[in-house]
Amino acid sequence: MSEKYEELKQKALACGFSHVGDLDADTIQVKSEVRSACAENKCQHYNKNWVCPPGCGTLEECSKQIHKYSKGLIVQTTGELEDSFDIEGMQELGERHKEAFHKFAAVVREEYPGALVLGDGACDNCRECTYPDAPCRFPERQSSAMEAYGMLVSEVCQQNDILYYYGPGTLTYVGCILVE
Incomplete structure (x- = not known):
């Protein structure tokens, strides 16, 4: 790996992630059953914004976008919970991850303008999304x-x-994140 790529891993840790690992894009398989779970709309975001299905594109389009890249990083935020019902702990950890992810995404987009940045959950940049009536x-x-x-x-x-x-x-x- 290049020195710049190793520096990017260190920047990810500095943003607050618990773990950072190499990602080989060739190992990524898109699965229709995962996408089908989105259509069940348990999260209440399906068909409501540009970054969730179907706004983010077809599974085939997503696969093509992923496989334009060869490598990337997996970033994780891990925490301990008091018990399996520690909803507050889950939310706090989720907020910590989101904060680290937004910081790191800005760094990645600055250094790798064509990067594909994939997180967890729906977009929360706007109170109300323009989907599907106007561009993001x-x-x-x-x-x-x-x-x-x-x-x-x-x-x-x-x-x-x-x-x-x-x-x-x-x-x-x-x-x-996936980078060229």
């Missing part, structure tokens, strides 16, 4: 969820030799 107000800040692109996150981690499960009482939020 902030396309330079968009990041779809890995699942929106059909990725089974645990499998992507496993295929790239980075843990997904860090033991009982832990929770991990995951994102990734």
Whole structure:
């Protein structure tokens, strides 16, 4: 790996992630069953913004976009919970991950303008999305969820030799970036 790429990994850690690992784009398989789970709309974001299906593109379009790249990074924020009902702890960890992810995404987009940035969850840049009536107000800040692109996150981690499960009482939020 290049020195610049290794520096990018250090910047990811400096942004607040717990773990950073290499991502080989060839290991990523998009799965229709993951995308189908989005259509069940349990998160209430399906068909409501530009970064969730169907606004983020077809599964085939997402796959083509992913495979324009050869490498990237998996970034994770892991924390301990008091118990499996620690909703407050889950939310706090999610906010920590989101903050680290937004910081890191800005760094990545500055250094790699063509990077594909994929996080977790729906976009929250605007109170109300323009979808589908008008273009996105902030396309330079968009990041779809890995699942929106059909990725089974645990499998992507496993295929790239980075843990997904860090033991009982832990929770991990995951994102990734792909660079040229």
